[in-house]
Amino acid sequence: MEKVMRQLANEDLSIVREEKSRDELLKMFHDNPFKIDKIRDNVPEGSGSSVYRQGNFTDFCTGPHVPSTSYLKNVKLLSLASTNYKGDEGREKLVRIYGTVFPTEKELKDYLRMREEAVKRDHRKVGQEMDLFVFNSERAPGFPLYTPNGTVIKNELVAFMRELNERNGWEEVSTPHIFTDTMWRQSGHYAKYKDNMYTFEFKDGTGYAVKPMNCPGHITIFEREPHSYRDLPVKYSEPGQVYRYEKSGEVGGLTRPRTFMIDDGHGFMRPDQLVEEIKSLIAMTRETFMLLGESKLDFELSVMDEEHLENYLISYVCGKCVTVFHARKVSSEGELQCPECGSLDIKPDLSKWREATDSLRTALKESGIVYEELKGEAAFYGPKIDVHVADAIGRKWQCSTIQVDFMMPVNFNLQYVNQAGKKENLVMLHRAVFGSYERFMAILIENFAGNLPTWISPMQVFIAPVSEKFVDYSEKVLAKLRKSGLRAHLDRGSETLNKKLKMVREKRPSYIVVIGERELQSEKITVRNRKNEQKEITIPEFVDAISKEIRQRSPTQSI
CATH class of the missing domain: 3.30.980.10 (Threonyl-trna Synthetase; Chain A, domain 2)
Incomplete structure (x- = not known):
C-alpha cells in the first residue's frame, strides 16, 4: 500500500x-x-x-x-x-x-526514531518489567491494580502533593466514593456526564452514583458552617478516587483508565482573591514538574466563544421583571423564558465570565507566563488554564488544570457574609496539579524510561553478594539500610554475580551494592550507579548521600 x-x-x-x-x-x-x-x-x-x-x-x-x-x-x-x-x-x-x-524525509525519520523510543518507554511495557501494576480485562476491565512496587510510587506522589498542599494552605479532606443521584442532579454533572457514570438503584427506588468528580463532596463539607469574608479563602484538597465509564476501545493503560485518583482541590473564595490564588497554583505547578527534571511547560487559556452562548452555563436577566437566573441554553430548546414571569425578553449577563477570564489572564501575565488563548475551549461552567508538559523525547502531555467556576456556587447557593453583613455568592476554583496520579505516573515512567529518581524508585538499593559466603555480611548491610528508611532488597540466591545483575536489570534499582571479600575485610560497600560507575564507601557515607538525594527529591543521582 x-x-x-x-x-x-x-x-x-x-x-x-x-x-x-x-x-x-x-x-x-x-x-x-x-x-x-x-x-x-x-x-x-x-x-x-x-x-x-x-x-x-x-x-x-x-x-x-x-x-x-x-x-x-x-x-x-x-x-x-x-x-x-x-x-x-x-x-x-x-x-x-x-x-x-x-x-521532509529528515522530519519523518526523526519522528519514527521518536516513535521507536516511545515504544521502548511505554509505561505498560516498563510497568510489567518493573512489576508495578496489573490489568485484568476479565475481572476489572480498565481498572488498574497496583502491586507493592507500584503502590510505592503512588504513595510517594501522594506524599509530595500533601507537603505541597500544606505549604500553600490547602487542607486535606476525605469524601466517600458513592453519593445519591440527587446531589449529581443539583451539581449539573448528572445532565452532562450521566452516560459516563456508574449508576445503580436500590429496591426502595433510591438512586446512587459512584463519583466521577470530587467537587460536590468538597462542597458538602464547606456547607457545614457559615463563612465570613474574613474566613476566605477556604481550600480543600484530596487524593480522590473517581470513576468514569469509557468504551473498551478508548481504555488504555494508566493514561485512560476507568478509575483514577486526582490530586483534587477546590478553593472557595471572594472574586478579589482569584488572581493571587491562581498565581499560587501556577507556582505549585512549576514546582511539581521540576520532578521530571528539565521539562518545558506550555500554558493554554481556554475562554468562552461569545458567539455560541448555548455551550455555556451563564446568567440571564429578564428585561420585564429583572429576575436573574442561570441556564445553559442548548439550540434544541428554543427560546429561553423567564422562570418568574414567562417573558421572552431575556438578555445574557457575561460580566462574571469576563471578570473570571480577566483574572486568569492577569495571573498568567504577572507570573511571567507566555500562553496561548483558545477561543471556545472553556468548560461549560467557566474559563480555565490547562498545562502541557514535554517529556524527555519531546512528546506533550496535558496535565494540570486550573478552572474558575461561579455556577456551581449558584447551584448549591454557596455564600459568604461580606463586610456590610450581607450575603454574596462566592467563586470556586477547581484545580488538579498532577492532573491525575495515574497519568503523571505514566509520564514519570516514560520520561525516565523506568529509571526513576531514587526518592520514588520502588527499589532504591539492590544488594548483590558475590557468593553465598558473603550473605551474612550482606544481611547486616540490609538491616542498616532498612533501619535508615531505605527501600533495600537482598539477593540471597546462589547465582553468579553477573546473573544476579542481569536478572534485576528490568526492575531498574537506583543503586547496586556489591559485596565480596574486599568489602567484608574493609567493612565497606561498593556502590554502582545507573551509569555503571563504582565507588567504595562506608555504609554511613552511603546512607548520608542517598538520604540527602531522597530528601531533595533530586531527579539525578548523587553518587
Whole structure:
C-alpha cells in the first residue's frame, strides 16, 4: 500500500475540490452504504457539500486537502486496528489504518526514531518489567491494580502533593466514593456526564452514583458552617478516587483508565482573591514538574466563544421583571423564558465570565507566563488554564488544570457574609496539579524510561553478594539500610554475580551494592550507579548521600 501511495505522490496529481448538491452526492456514492450514511447524517435536505477529486478517485470530504499528491512523498503507514462502524459493537467490523506524513524525509525519520523510543518507554511495557501494576480485562476491565512496587510510587506522589498542599494552605479532606443521584442532579454533572457514570438503584427506588468528580463532596463539607469574608479563602484538597465509564476501545493503560485518583482541590473564595490564588497554583505547578527534571511547560487559556452562548452555563436577566437566573441554553430548546414571569425578553449577563477570564489572564501575565488563548475551549461552567508538559523525547502531555467556576456556587447557593453583613455568592476554583496520579505516573515512567529518581524508585538499593559466603555480611548491610528508611532488597540466591545483575536489570534499582571479600575485610560497600560507575564507601557515607538525594527529591543521582 505504501508503494502505491509513493507512486501516486510522484505523479503529482492535482487534488481538486468540487461542490455537489445532496442529491448529486447520494447518486455519486450510491454503491457505498457508509458514504450514504455520512451524507444523510451531515448534509441537510436542500443543501450540499464538497468532494475532492484526485485522478480517477473521488471522495466525499469537507477538507481541506493539500493541492496535489506531491506534498505527500514522505509518508509512512504505522499500524492497523479493528473497529466497529460508529463505535457500535453491533455494527460492521472495519479496519482503521494509521499513517503519517512530513514535509521532509529528515522530519519523518526523526519522528519514527521518536516513535521507536516511545515504544521502548511505554509505561505498560516498563510497568510489567518493573512489576508495578496489573490489568485484568476479565475481572476489572480498565481498572488498574497496583502491586507493592507500584503502590510505592503512588504513595510517594501522594506524599509530595500533601507537603505541597500544606505549604500553600490547602487542607486535606476525605469524601466517600458513592453519593445519591440527587446531589449529581443539583451539581449539573448528572445532565452532562450521566452516560459516563456508574449508576445503580436500590429496591426502595433510591438512586446512587459512584463519583466521577470530587467537587460536590468538597462542597458538602464547606456547607457545614457559615463563612465570613474574613474566613476566605477556604481550600480543600484530596487524593480522590473517581470513576468514569469509557468504551473498551478508548481504555488504555494508566493514561485512560476507568478509575483514577486526582490530586483534587477546590478553593472557595471572594472574586478579589482569584488572581493571587491562581498565581499560587501556577507556582505549585512549576514546582511539581521540576520532578521530571528539565521539562518545558506550555500554558493554554481556554475562554468562552461569545458567539455560541448555548455551550455555556451563564446568567440571564429578564428585561420585564429583572429576575436573574442561570441556564445553559442548548439550540434544541428554543427560546429561553423567564422562570418568574414567562417573558421572552431575556438578555445574557457575561460580566462574571469576563471578570473570571480577566483574572486568569492577569495571573498568567504577572507570573511571567507566555500562553496561548483558545477561543471556545472553556468548560461549560467557566474559563480555565490547562498545562502541557514535554517529556524527555519531546512528546506533550496535558496535565494540570486550573478552572474558575461561579455556577456551581449558584447551584448549591454557596455564600459568604461580606463586610456590610450581607450575603454574596462566592467563586470556586477547581484545580488538579498532577492532573491525575495515574497519568503523571505514566509520564514519570516514560520520561525516565523506568529509571526513576531514587526518592520514588520502588527499589532504591539492590544488594548483590558475590557468593553465598558473603550473605551474612550482606544481611547486616540490609538491616542498616532498612533501619535508615531505605527501600533495600537482598539477593540471597546462589547465582553468579553477573546473573544476579542481569536478572534485576528490568526492575531498574537506583543503586547496586556489591559485596565480596574486599568489602567484608574493609567493612565497606561498593556502590554502582545507573551509569555503571563504582565507588567504595562506608555504609554511613552511603546512607548520608542517598538520604540527602531522597530528601531533595533530586531527579539525578548523587553518587
